[in-house]
Amino acid sequence: MFGIYLKRELGRRKKAALVIALGLALGIALVITVNSVSAGMTQAQDKVLKSLYGLGTDMTVTKARSAPTDNSSGRPNFEFDAKSNDSDETxxxxxxxxxxxxxxxxxxxxxxxxxxxxxxxxxxxxxxxxxxxGSFTQGKAQSTTGNSQSQGQGGPGGGNSTAAPQVQGGGxxxxxxxxxxxxxxxxxxxxxxxxxxxxxxxxxxxxxxxxxxxxxxxxxxxxxxxxxxxxxxxxxxxxxxxxxxxxxxxxxxxxxxxxxxxxxxxxxxxxxxxxxxxxxxxxxxxxxxxxxxxxxxxxxTTVTTSADLADTVSGSLSTASNLATSVGKWLSIAVLAAAFLVAALLTSSAVSRRVREFGTLKALGWPSRRVTRQVVGESMVNGLLGGALGIGLGLAAAYAVTAISPKLTAQLGNTGGGGGMGGGPGGGGPGQQSTQNTMEIALSAPVSLTTIALAVGLAVTGGLIAGAMGGWRASRMRPADALRSVS
Known part of the structure; x- marks a missing residue:
């Protein structure tokens, strides 16, 4: 009886049920999207860190570099011999x-x-x-000969003179x-x-x-x-x-x-x-x-963990991660709360329009708990339908993010210790005060089973909240209300 009546009532109110389900679906889809993008941010950050200190590493031990002495600046120097022969030698x-x-x-x-x-x-x-x-190129010495009218150069009347040789070319x-x-x-x-x-x-x-x-x-x-x-x-x-x-x-x-x-x-x-x-x-x-x-x-020594190094990651990866963690989660909570409230109000409004129906059922002997159970059952179906739609929309959004794979940049700065994990491969990051490793990471949005379970739980919760509000309203109706509604 319960199932037959439930099916018939939902069939009669398809539009109302669809509106309630879509409201819940949007909130659930946003939660799935935010959670999957946050998981993608975490994976992207792990990629940055693992590329620096290797898989399986939990921490590194280093020692801060001491300041150079007066006799050792730490700068590289190179010495080359300039060959005197004519041939160029690399x-x-x-x-x-x-x-x-x-x-x-x-x-x-x-x-x-x-x-x-x-x-x-x-x-x-x-x-x-x-x-x-590289190589040095030896220059060529060339001299020029010309006429001179000076007294000291060939005497009066002029004569030939040879200018000092000049080096041309080379380098x-x-x-x-x-x-x-x-x-x-x-x-x-x-x-x-x-x-x-x-x-x-x-x-x-x-x-x-x-x-x-x-x-x-x-x-x-x-x-x-x-x-x-x-x-x-x-x-x-x-x-x-x-x-x-x-x-x-x-x-x-x-x-x-x-x-x-x-x-x-x-x-x-x-x-x-x-x-x-x-x-x-x-x-x-x-x-x-x-x-x-x-x-x-x-x-x-300086001991640096992956958590310490993660705090030094900046760039668009860090910005997007902060947005997904703070703004995204609060936004999804607000939208979800609004979806629950709208579903509850719509269910309550639908119950108020069924005064004759519920009053007649009570006059026929239905106890209040049975009427409440009927309303909660309808709301639960709406919630599960909204959950299914929300999971579908959330998976589509996560797939779209993964397919597009937006590029995020990650810059690993120093931790101020002069020898953190950046002292490993590449030597960037905390290993050198002035060095930064910049990497490009493709963002993905993986959806875990935990996220799906969370979506189902939200769908059930939304249905229960809407059903509880509507059921409470329905249980307070009296058979006399139905009689007054008869024209």
Whole structure:
């Protein structure tokens, strides 16, 4: 009886039911869209962070770089010889400098790994190579001969004179190229600079290549300089065989060349030194506790977590994230509240127009609770219909955002500590006070099952609110009201 009556009444009031359902659907669709875009912002931010410190890294340990002494400005210098022969000879010079924070003793890696709450720790060193190559062109000395009328030049009556020789032509042409190098602990590549990279050509390092003269290049750097697997890369006079080409699995790579750690230490004149220690915690919920433990037991170091680094991300990604988090959520709450209120008012208004119907039912013996149940049932159906429409609209909006994939820029500034996670690949961010990494991230809007469940819950809640208000109004009607309504 309940189902038959429910179906008949909803069929008679299709327009009213559709209006109520659409009101709820718009609010639910907005909630789904905002939640999915917020999830996309979080994923985009994770891509930025993972490209900098590698997958699986919970924190990094670095040391702030000390101020240069009077005798060491820290600026690169290059020395070239100007050849005296006539032929032009190309000259090249590499300047290799450690990047990021101050170098740490490699023994600290084992010490960090022994701290409570630390599952694993590996060391890495980041270098910046500035390559200058070009050639000097020797000028030509030329002299000119002319007439002179002066007394001292051939006597009275004039004579020939030779002017001082002049150098014409010559000069120098040099090209400057700068790229980043990361020294990787080849015995454990699941943590550190190479963890977020995927080998697309060739192979990665083996555990036996701890001091081998081999290199893995990022795809963008290899393409730009036309390097392929099997070719050699020369850095500061040392040739390295390229064994693999890697692509960042999450976003653009901030490191150009990867070398075994010992080779990078030798190249940077930093034997048994690292610039960054990558740390994985045993429990991701205890990261703050592990951070405090490391800072307490290993003095003079800076421990930076992904949460710390996330606070330094700026650009359109940060702006859009703030809008989605604050304005978007408050807007969706306001629209949802308005949709619930409109649904309740429309249901109550519909009940007031059914005075004769509900009064007659009560005169026939229907108790108030049965009338209330009938109204709540109709409202629940309207709510579920609105939920279905809202989920459809929300999924369509999320799909549209993902299909368009608007580009967001993310800039990673420094944290003021001089050695945060930016001391890792690329050396940007907190590793250097004046350096920023700028990346482009494509925004997506993933819809999770949790978001769908939230939409269903909102639909049921909206139906219950509207049904409760309408049912309360219907339960207060008396059979006499129906009799007065009979014409």
């Amino acid at each position: 000259q090249s010079s590499d300047r290799v400098m450690t990047q990021g924070g101050q170098a740490l003793k490699a023994a600290l890696v084992a010490k960090v790994a022994k701290q409570d709450g630390v599952a694993n720790a590996v060391g890495a060193i980041t270098l910046n190579v500035t390559k200058v190559d 120098a042409s040099f090209d400057v190229n700068s790229y980043s190098v990361a020294g990787v602990d080849v015995t454990d590549q699941t943590l550190g600079p190479l963890a977020g990279m995927e080998i697309t050509s060739g192979k990665t390092f083996t555990a036996a290549q701890t001091n081998a003269k081999v290199a893995v290049l990022s795809k963008s750097y290899a393409k730009e300089n036309k390097y392929k697997v099997g070719k050699t890369l020369k850095i500061s006079g040392t040739k390295y065989t390229i064994i693999g080409i890697a692509t960042a699995s999450s976003s653009e790579s901030t490191t150009d060349v990867y070398l075994p750690l010992k080779q990078a230490q030798t190249l940077g004149d930093s034997k048994n030194k690292v610039t960054t220690i990558y740390v994985k915690a045993t429990d991701s919920k205890q990261i703050d506790t592990v951070k405090a433990t490391i800072q307490k037991n290993i003095s003079g």
